[in-house]
Amino acid sequence: MLKLLVFMPVLGACLLAVFPGRGQQSLWRLALGFALASLLLTVLLAWSFDPLGEAVQMYESRAWNARLGSYFALGIDGISLAMVMLTAFLSLVAVLVSRNMPGSGRLYFALLFLLQSAMFGVFTARDWSLFYVFWEATLIPLFFMIDRLGGENRQRAALNFFLYTLGGSVFMLVALLFLYDAAPGHSFAMNDMAEGGRALPQNMQLLIFAGLFIGFAVKMPIVPLHGWLPLAHVEAPSPVSILLSGVLLKMGAYGLLRAAETLPAAFVAVQGWLAMLALLSLLYGALLAWRQQDLKSMVAYSSISHMGVVLLGIASLNLNGVTGAVLQMVAHGLAAALLFLVVGLLYRRTHSRDLADYDGLLGRAPRFAFFIAFGLLAAIGLPASAGFIAELHVLVGAYQRWGFWVVALGIAMLVGAAYGLRVIGHLHRPAAPTVQLHDMTRTETTAAALLAGAIVALGVWPMPLLDLVGSSTARIAALFAGG
Amino acid sequence: MIEELRDVADWVWLVPALPLLAALTTGARVLLGRAAGDAGERLTARLTELAALTALLLLVLIDLAVIWHGWPGQKIVGTWFAAAHWQGRISFLLDALSLPVATLTALIGWLVVRFSATYLHRESGFQRYFIVLAMFLGGIQAVLLSGNGLLLFLGWEMCGIASFLLIAHAWQRPVATGNALFAFVTNRAGDAGLLFSLGLAAYWVGSFEWPALLAASLPLVDLRVLVLGFAVAALAKSAQLPFTPWIARALEGPTPSSAIFYGSVMVHAGVFLLLRLEPLLFHLPDVLAGLLLIGTLTAVYAWLCGLVQTDVKSALIYATVFQVSLMLVAIGLGWTTLATIHLCLHAAWRSWQFLLAPSWLQLTRDRPAPPPAWLVGRQAIYTAALQRLWLDKLGVTLLAGPTTAIARDVRALEESFIDRAIGEPGKGRSIDPERPLVCADGLPGRLLAALSLLLQRIENRLLLRGRGGAAERMLREAGRWLQTLEALLEQPRYLMMAVMATFVVIL
Numbered sequence: 001m002l003k004l005l006v007f008m009p010v011l012g013a014c015l016l017a018v019f020p021g022r023g024q025q026s027l028w029r030l031a032l033g034f035a036l037a038s039l040l041l042t043v044l045l046a047w048s049f050d051p052l053g054e055a056v057q058m059y060e061s062r063a064w065n066a067r068l069g070s071y072f073a074l075g076i077d078g079i080s081l082a083m084v085m086l087t088a089f090l091s092l093v094a095v096l097v098s099r100n101m102p103g104s105g106r107l108y109f110a111l112l113f114l115l116q117s118a119m120f121g122v123f124t125a126r127d128w129s130l131f132y133v134f135w136e137a138t139l140i141p142l143f144f145m146i147d148r149l150g151g152e153n154r155q156r157a158a159l160n161f162f163l164y165t166l167g168g169s170v171f172m173l174v175a176l177l178f179l180y181d182a183a184p185g186h187s188f189a190m191n192d193m194a195e196g197g198r199a200l201p202q203n204m205q206l207l208i209f210a211g212l213f214i215g216f217a218v219k220m221p222i223v224p225l226h227g228w229l230p231l232a233h234v235e236a237p238s239p240v241s242i243l244l245s246g247v248l249l250k251m252g253a254y255g256l257l258r259a260a261e262t263l264p265a266a267f268v269a270v271q272g273w274l275a276m277l278a279l280l281s282l283l284y285g286a287l288l289a290w291r292q293q294d295l296k297s298m299v300a301y302s303s304i305s306h307m308g309v310v311l312l313g314i315a316s317l318n319l320n321g322v323t324g325a326v327l328q329m330v331a332h333g334l335a336a337a338l339l340f341l342v343v344g345l346l347y348r349r350t351h352s353r354d355l356a357d358y359d360g361l362l363g364r365a366p367r368f369a370f371f372i373a374f375g376l377l378a379a380i381g382l383p384a385s386a387g388f389i390a391e392l393h394v395l396v397g398a399y400q401r402w403g404f405w406v407v408a409l410g411i412a413m414l415v416g417a418a419y420g421l422r423v424i425g426h427l428h429r430p431a432a433p434t435v436q437l438h439d440m441t442r443t444e445t446t447a448a449a450l451l452a453g454a455i456v457a458l459g460v461w462p463m464p465l466l467d468l469v470g471s472s473t474a475r476i477a478a479l480f481a482g483g
Numbered sequence: 484m485i486e487e488l489r490d491v492a493d494w495v496w497l498v499p500a501l502p503l504l505a506a507l508t509t510g511a512r513v514l515l516g517r518a519a520g521d522a523g524e525r526l527t528a529r530l531t532e533l534a535a536l537t538a539l540l541l542l543v544l545i546d547l548a549v550i551w552h553g554w555p556g557q558k559i560v561g562t563w564f565a566a567a568h569w570q571g572r573i574s575f576l577l578d579a580l581s582l583p584v585a586t587l588t589a590l591i592g593w594l595v596v597r598f599s600a601t602y603l604h605r606e607s608g609f610q611r612y613f614i615v616l617a618m619f620l621g622g623i624q625a626v627l628l629s630g631n632g633l634l635l636f637l638g639w640e641m642c643g644i645a646s647f648l649l650i651a652h653a654w655q656r657p658v659a660t661g662n663a664l665f666a667f668v669t670n671r672a673g674d675a676g677l678l679f680s681l682g683l684a685a686y687w688v689g690s691f692e693w694p695a696l697l698a699a700s701l702p703l704v705d706l707r708v709l710v711l712g713f714a715v716a717a718l719a720k721s722a723q724l725p726f727t728p729w730i731a732r733a734l735e736g737p738t739p740s741s742a743i744f745y746g747s748v749m750v751h752a753g754v755f756l757l758l759r760l761e762p763l764l765f766h767l768p769d770v771l772a773g774l775l776l777i778g779t780l781t782a783v784y785a786w787l788c789g790l791v792q793t794d795v796k797s798a799l800i801y802a803t804v805f806q807v808s809l810m811l812v813a814i815g816l817g818w819t820t821l822a823t824i825h826l827c828l829h830a831a832w833r834s835w836q837f838l839l840a841p842s843w844l845q846l847t848r849d850r851p852a853p854p855p856a857w858l859v860g861r862q863a864i865y866t867a868a869l870q871r872l873w874l875d876k877l878g879v880t881l882l883a884g885p886t887t888a889i890a891r892d893v894r895a896l897e898e899s900f901i902d903r904a905i906g907e908p909g910k911g912r913s914i915d916p917e918r919p920l921v922c923a924d925g926l927p928g929r930l931l932a933a934l935s936l937l938l939q940r941i942e943n944r945l946l947l948r949g950r951g952g953a954a955e956r957m958l959r960e961a962g963r964w965l966q967t968l969e970a971l972l973e974q975p976r977y978l979m980m981a982v983m984a985t986f987v988v989i990l
Contacts, residue, residue, distance in 0.1 A: 287935040288942060293918040355920050415931065425908075426920065 002058055002074040002124050005041050009117035013110040024105045031109045035092040042088040049081055051467050069187035070129040078472035079326050083123040086333045090246040091116045094239035096447035097341055111141040122251050128176050129188040150235040157235035164228035168218030175211025197262035209266035212259045219252030220307050223281045233300035238344020245303050246337040250329045253310045264479045274315035281308030282412040290419045296353045299339045305412055306332045313394040319477040321397025326469045327390035338451040339375040360431025365439040369427040371448045376420035378455045386458035488548040492555035495575045498538045499624040505534035506617035513610045524609055528600035531617045535596045539589035554578055557630050574630030576693050580758055585627040587827050588748050591834045592620045598838055599739040619645035626752055631691040632681045642749050643670045649736040662732040669729035673719025680712030697762045710763050710770055721753030721807050723781045728874045734796045742837030747830040754810045754826055761819050775815025781808035787868045790854050795843045803833055
């Protein structure tokens, strides 16, 4: 089933590449069909997943390169299932909003599904070598998508993004090889490596951790390794921004969680530093977002700030913190996707990202204005949005560990509210009637409403998600309970 | 049939819920723009009437069930919220006090709804009136039937808000809104007492349920404090001294609403609360004596003021207050059964009188009776009665005046210091000429601006972004070196050298 999940998008990409129809609409329908099929498959997965069962379920493994000890091993636990569902959901949203994509839809959809396949692979891989392969595989479609379909500075953004993440993953690869070498089993399977890694002395663990952390921190991104993000987000076309901020950033956090299972001693040793970096990211992202008048870069910087919450949760290494981190991954995925969706669509219509051009948007395009306001409030973590549950968990978890240092989280949220409310205020401001603006079409409204609905649903009734990730996060937290 | 009635009391939650549902439905229809015109009026009136009638019939059925199956007592419908051992339950207490009063109230409610449908026909605010009336009907039933203090408080507040909204029904007139505010604020004092007592109940007794609360064995001092809070709430709601002035101002609303609020139902809510607390009151003879005293004073006051009123609604309201204070006297003397019966009879009689008030002029062609001769002779008492003993003015001088003065001072402080320090929305200056919309004001704003400027510099300088970032320059430099190297390597002589060097290393 997991294999099907991972490779069905590849099939979709191939089909889309050779599909005979010329019209973009037929291509779009086919793509929508595949996206829906993926979502259905993940729902089936969630159906057959038992949250209280064993740690890794639906495990399937096959020797890949037996001499090296690498396996083609797939499996899911609660965290990866949540991420897989998020991926499928956001892919569907991305396909929905790209109905009227200008330019070559064929290449775009094919790349989109290749990307989806790679993302599924990252979240389901149970073998570090496989994980790495999928990790790198996400880069290629993304590079081309930004490079071919982006804004004015797209070439520079794409190259920048590629070099940054490649640079990060080189460190990751070296660290993985070190781990492989140091662990007695000489196998890349995650479980074997985890056993080997835990037995290593602290110094060795720290060294390996440093490499892995650079790789993941670039992706997440954590200040000061975030240089690629503002540019890439600003230049990428809106559906790509959705996936980039919604899913790709979460890969870093997900990898960090997996690394926590493998190198617990290193995590305990650098816990304080991680928290410091997290708080730095939080404040840095929030302050820079506050300074932006360009809507898209504002959202991009706020992403950095919100991923700081995730890191803070992971760094607290207790049940509440880790659960909150996973929830925040989901919540930020949804909220950031909604914001990028709306802002991207606006940009496509007006070719402006400047807030000054959107004064009085409420009167001109009420649906746009509503969803921007909704997305901003959800990103702040207003109660009854998914972000609130997540931030509360992280807050409780981090408070247990560091006490009043979490005030920084509050300040960052306050700054977040400041820029969010500024935008909302401008949307409501009466403005001289200017160029007419087409409001969101029905398909686009559906996509945005799906996201908004998911945010509210998880905010009001988070129990299913908590149950889903609860036992997996408890397992991670149990590793650190003694320390 | 009789057997089927056994479980009818389980449905008692519908009695407050149905009018609320009607209010919500009407509200939704108004919001969606589906309630305009005569057809909309008829549907609204029918809906509210249906809800009121169903509630009445349900209560009658419950009453019938009582005859055959005995008192249902405490009915717990569900848990509203729970935190640790504190439980906010939705429960109802159906006993000899609540059921008769509730049934009578439902009857009056139904009749008033029917009366209002014609009384307010084609008036502006028809829909608004019915929404608020339905909300009141739900609220008052929650007060009467509630099995715990929390639900009572909920209904109590709903009644208070409904009363406020109906007094200000003609909101275009400043007098109406002013009076509504006066009534509302006075009632808040009572609400404070209620909330205070409920908090103490949660703290000392650990439960809001009436049976637990009434059976609680507390030290007499604690009990006295607990009951005093409730008593303040009751006095405010029933317009006893010193809270009486609000009720005279509350007649601003449409007549049917005056009938049900101040004539018959809401004004008795305070008495009802005291009757509900009867077992506690009997432990405290001093509180009873206090109630007796207040009742007597209010009776004298209402009687005196009532003598000189010249319009029918004011005369009626002072008569009402007089009767209510007699109930208080009865409670003070310990005659609670008498008070209950008095309450029911008075409610029925007075609502009829109030509903009749608009047509009073046609019914009686005579002039109203002049004040009695002994009063006319005594100038001082006459003036006092006319001025309603200056209670209104006293309240303004003693409470409103100082509060206004303090508020003015605080406002001045705020304007000259706090606002400037914190910053005000809309007054900020832009921090960067390129970004005119990013504004900051006040100390935190300035701090934020300075900090973000610093970070932006770091961002621009250190990272691979445009505008000649240092890292980019370095990369470009390195690229040039590599290019030169490559160009050199492409020339055969250096290529050969490189190959030979490789050989040397390998060998």
